[in-house]
Amino acid sequence: MVFRGLILSLLLNASPDDQRLSDVWRAILISSVLFSVPHALNLFAGHAEARVAAQLVWAFLLGVVFACLRIAGRSIWPVAVLHGGMNAFVHVNRLGIEIQPSLLRAAALAFAPIPLCIYGAILLRKRQRIAVG
Secondary structure, three states: OHHHHHHHHHHHHHOOOOOOHHHHHHHHHHHHHHHHHHHHHHHHHOOOHHHHHHHHHHHHHHHHHHHHHHHHHOOOHHHHHHHHHHHHHHHHHOOOOOOOOOHHHHHHHHHOOHHHHHHHHHHHHHHHHHHHO
């Protein structure tokens, strides 16, 4: 809610012309970095560096996806439900299971959202064409 509802909206509204694709992408990238950074606090919880690095990349890429979906869908609610569902799935799957960190697992986790990023960018591009043309 904070990153897509407040920060992304503020960044989009701060732009003199929020219809320009470069301004929209700037807002998406800034809000995604801000969404990613708090995940670094997991270092203080004793998580392995590779796992935290993967979380940072994962959170950034999902931030891009969530922002694209929020802008294309013009609503925060589907994104909030998707995010909550993903968090619930991850945490329920990990109950009682100790996952051994490895560089390969960290890389797989970090880059898994790339297809979703591409899909989000396609949705955003289609919306921009509709808004402009």
